[in-house]
Amino acid sequence: MAVKILSAGIVVLSSYRDYYRYLLLRAYNYWDFPKGVVEPGETPLQAAVREVREETDIQDGDLHFRWGDVYCETQPYNHGRKMARYYIAEASTTLISLPVNPSLGRPEHSDYRWVSRAAAWRLLTPRVRAVLGWADEVLRNVPAQQN
Secondary structure, three states, rough: OOOOEEEEEEEEEEEEEEEEEEEEEEEEOOOEEEEOOOOOOOHHHHHHHHHHHHHOOOOOEEEOOOOOOOOEEEEEEOOOEEEEEEEEEEEEOOOOOEEEEOOOOOOOEEEEEEOOOOHHHHHHHHHHOOOOHHHHHHHHHHHOOOO
């Protein structure tokens, strides 16, 4: 069965003292980075930025892609029908709201947290832990750019 749905999201970081905190969102009992389905006419990066804005109220100008447009894709999930692509960006704000999704009549997520890397590892499922591991490699090996 071929992957039919591509989601795109962002590992959103915030600089805190001498380390980064990660933004996680909770839907039901699962924690993940902000992400959602790529809509027709959008690039995955455009969709990822839109999803962060829609799910957290972090505005486009508050996301800084200091590591460029590198990305990681998950293994297919949901019976092989879905795949998610994640980018990395540093947010210049930590103010989050969980706005109401008009089509749902409620927010898409029930909670959010800015957490350390260790806390993120404990909260994430194995599929999303692989994304966190990839982000670790990028942060260690790809020089951050000023933007």
